[in-house]
Amino acid sequence: MPMLLMGNEAIARGAMEAGIHVATSYPGTPASEIMATLMRYAPETGIYCEWSVNEKVAVEIAAGASYAGARALVSMKQMGLNVAADAVMSLAYIGVQGGLVLVVADDPGPHSSQTEQDTRLFARFAGLPVLDPSCPREAYAMTKYAFALSETLNLPVIVRPTTRVSHACQDVEVGTIPPQSPVPGFRKDPRWVIMPSLAARQHVWLNKQQQRAAAEFAASPFNSLRQAGSIGVITSGASYYYVTEALDRLGVQLSLLKIGTPYPLPEEPVKEFLAGLTRVLVVEEQEPVVEDQAIRLAWRHGLPVALSGKHDGHLPREGEFNVATVTAALRRFLALGQESPAPALPAPPPLPTRPPLFCAGCPHRGSFYAFKQAARGQEVIFSGDIGCYTLGAAPPLNAMDTCLCMGASLGLAQGLARVQPGTRLVAFIGDSTFFHAGLPPLVNAVHQQTPLVVVVLDNETTAMTGHQSHPGLASRPGERMVDIARVARACGVETILTADPLDLEQAIAVARQALASPGPALVIFRHPCPQVAKPAGRYQVNQDTCISCRTCIEELGCPALAPAGDRVVIDATCTGCGLCARVCPAAAIEEVV
């Protein structure tokens, strides 16, 4: 019987069946479940798995294993590849020994990301072949194949799923996981030492490998072709199914070329497809990667075919596609006219907006509230970072003034401090993000003696991405916990303060002390994430003493607090953090005993 697998599980399955020895990753939506799956199977497979400190280190570890002839998998989200870029760009020149596959999940929309960058473009920039799965089944098959391809070309290979592949489930026929093969071992050779002279030679080699990769892809089963008339569609990745469904709905048959290998685009199948056609629409999410290559190919071979897509405005470069987007584009392309609208329902009543926000019992709520209280009357800027705590920007806390990328809270704050000397800068960063990208800017702040308060929001997990471990924890045998306070002290931070952010009085006192300290100061607000810790209890509102002032709701915005008439009630999602009881001016909120 087939297995029901999420795309990310299918990718992990493909890697296990390819006989990987090592897997590394840093969590990031929509890629996190790849490593989670590999870890679940690790006791039986014997694969070495780790959540690395960041994506650059993850790639370097995998590359080291590959140098010794082992097969290795690195998984990350698209922006993780930016962090790893330095290693990846040079690795393309040096090449690999054992198969090395980077799974980089893109997030058109975006649903959970700061950018909609297209990893296929990155692959072209780096000179690395990339596979673009359309569904979990294909993600499984492509990942398995990618290791062999990597060894054929001696290059890292990128598999690029998107959210609708990674976070989609499908029935997948799987194979068997082989026992681990012995690793050949590292052979000392000057080829592993990059120098300008070697880089110059390897650049020529890398460019030749592009042709070899394209030749490999020319016979790839991941590209398929169906000829039906003189008008056609080329499509890649998740868009393939939007195209087939849209064509079904429109009741038209077009020639169709499905591309699973968008870079380097193989010449022969595309030339063969274009040769018989007059007009072609290229349907791909994000950047016109296939479109650009198809245009170049048609131009070079003088093919009399008109190529449409993003460049002539048939489809957008931004956002995620769906059947409706593609149907509308095909209607325009085929001049079918507008679809007659379905009989519409009357306009619905106004609906509540429901943006994501802190869970009931989230310690970040206490951290931001404490700093807002402590900073009252002062000129302050709160710079934020990437994680659940980014939601501190939402009302009613409104406690985040900047957010850019992993670790940027510390760097941005230092720049602001240099040009706004009268303003206090407070940089909020999560525990996992602190290790990922917070250490270099912390060293910089100490070295330059920049007056800055760094607040590490330590909820003892990487919460936003699904509760992965990080170096501040020892979650598995053999791991050692790296202590945030000791790291900061070793970096030369002199004021280091720790508090429980849900102990509001103490948290505000610590925040005041940090704000009053001259040099770089570091506050650790530590309290476990309520999604993993057992609830401490529950609170309730004494309806006789509640004065209907709504301070609790308006100050904290906790989802467990609900208005009931002119009073407030606390619902079953309460975890007993007690923050509302501490802000209630009437002492009307009490613990349920």
Place this chain on the structure above:
Amino acid sequence: MDILIAGVGGQGIILASRALAAAAVAAGLPVRTAETIGMAQREGSVVSHVRLGVQEAGPLIPAGSAAILLALEPAEGCRHLRYLQPGGRALVAIDPVVPVMAALGKSPYPLAEILSYLQSNLAGCHCLAALDLARQAGSPRTLNLVMLGALTNLGLPFPADLLLAQALKLLPARVHTMNRRAFELGRSSGGAKK
């Protein structure tokens, strides 16, 4: 058969969609789902697309194609009505999860209007006091199982017991009894039959 499940992060929507998908696979049907995972889960508006018996199709249900809208929260049901096909059925839990924006008075939440809109505009709409049933089963957290139980009255392409078995596989043993009870309460909530 396309089923759109709508609700709020934390209501167990992913579990509901996985249980449906696993039951389909166990029954030998091809299946596609798409889930909301990540940032939006935190108290946000969440949907799962479940497509039973589809082969050459993507994971997203096209607007106007869902045979069933399973709403674990009334405003979220209303928000996603565009997915329902003409004459499609909706099964809606009547219990609101009031978002903080509404509690703060920055956003409306006209519950009575929403419920009456659903009932007067959708012939195939059944509203269910699902939270009462979940409490009766032992915990408000079993609301998703109440809804799955009620869903089995709308003619799924596999037996109800198969769905229950797959749902329980996704839950720790200590909560099986109350979730089984929730499923049965939903299943015998009657009215969903049409």
